[in-house]
Amino acid sequence: xxxxxxxxxxxxxxxxxxxxxxxxxxxxxxxxxxxxxxxxxxxxxxxxxxxxxxxxxxxxxxxxxxxxxxxxxxxxxxxxxxxxxxxxxxx
Numbered sequence: 001x002x003x004x005x006x007x008x009x010x011x012x013x014x015x016x017x018x019x020x021x022x023x024x025x026x027x028x029x030x031x032x033x034x035x036x037x038x039x040x041x042x043x044x045x046x047x048x049x050x051x052x053x054x055x056x057x058x059x060x061x062x063x064x065x066x067x068x069x070x071x072x073x074x075x076x077x078x079x080x081x082x083x084x085x086x087x088x089x090x091x
Contacts (some may be wrong), residue, residue, distance in 0.1 A: 007060050013050050013067050014043050022060075033058045038068075 004021040011018060020039050034055040043050050051068040 005060055007054075007056060007062065009039060009052065009054055009062050009065060011041065011050055011052060011067075012065055020054075022056075027060070034063045 003024045005024060005027060007020050007022065008017050009020060010016070018039070018041050020037075022037065034057045037054050037056065039052045039054050040049055041052075042048070051070075053066040053068055054062060055064040057063050
C-alpha cells in the first residue's frame, strides 16, 4: 500500500479546514520548494467546487493558498493518459 502524508489546509472561501493526502512518491519527486498542488473540495452550496492552488514547503506546511475562481477543465490529453494525473478522492 502506498504511503501518504497528510496536510491540513484552510479554504480561504468557506473558512473550513480540509485534510489532503499526498503520496510520498510525489513528494520525493519534487524538484524545489515550495511546490504547488491543486486541491478541490465541494462547498456547502450544491454544485459549487472550490479549487485551490496550495504551496507546500519541505515540511509540508502550507505557505500560500490561492483560490482559483474559474472552471477547471481536464484536457483530452489527461483523459487518454491517466497515468500522468494523480487524483485522490477524500471523503
